[in-house]
């Protein structure tokens with residue numbers, strides 16, 4: 001039995017002519033301790049997918065199961081890190097993390113809570129800023145607080161909805177490394193939603209693309225077998241890395257082009273800074289013409 005499972009999940013919003021079929025027949029199995037990345041097109045339904053797992057939305061068809069049991073609402077077994085930090089601005093780092101701990105461990109003593117708060121703030125390297133308010137922190141620091149807060153709740157699954165996309169490249173790279181390190185130490189199951197293929201390759205065990213919406217569904221899985229820790233500067237030189245990126249890119253271009261042909265819409269591709277073997281594009285375009 002898979003740890004987290006989506007079986008035949010479809011989700012629409014609205015009714016009649018305003019109905020939008022966002023997700024269609026999503027089937028997904030995540031093993032305990034696995035790090036999975038879902039790479040999706042803009043507006044394809046990535047957040048809807050996270051909300052279904054978090055229990056903020058419910059499927060019209062199919063089921064979402066955690067440990068074999070249907071998800072009936074949000075719970076402390078799932079910690080979420082959003083793109084926009086979602087910290088309370090009038091509370092300090094300490095108090096923001098404490099809020100989550102009070103919720104999950106209401107009966108813990110003051111000393112136990114204090115120890116837990118400091119442990120997770122330390123884990124994300126923010127001990128020096130523990131009494132600061134979110135407005136006094138950089139974007140990267142705020143996102144670290146969000147990660148600390150989610151982890152302090154000791155969830156079984158860490159759900160991350162484009163957690164790093166608002167950050168500059170350098171901060172993003174550092175936080176990618178830190179999250180993967182914490183994942184290794186804390187043995188969490190992680191689901192990362194991202195629009196950045198490289199981020200998926202650096203962080204995840206498996207990457208699954210979400211096709212463009214409406215009726216977005218999951219594409220084939222791409223296994224990421226590179227040894228950890230994955231250092232971008234080193235892995236960038238690895239031909240297998242380039243091959244994997246190109247395979248994912250090719251798939252995404254193809255589903256984007258097919259969808260455009262069906263509906264006439266143009267889709268913004270997930271964030272790709274491809275390193276192409278010489279002649280890749282011309283070969284790709286020739287193969288498209290032949291098809």
Ligand SMILES: Nc1ncnc2c1ncn2[C@@H]1O[C@H](COP(=O)(O)OP(=O)(O)OP(=O)(O)O)[C@@H](O)[C@H]1O
Nearest residue numbers: 013014020022040041042043044045046047048049
């Ligand atoms: N509560 C809702 N009511 C109506 N429509 C909704 C609702 N939530 C999402 N949608 C629609 O579902 C589609 C997918 O939205 P969603 O936010 O899941 O996509 P996304 O991939 O996370 O987007 P982005 O790339 O912009 O972050 C959009 O067309 C959106 O307008």
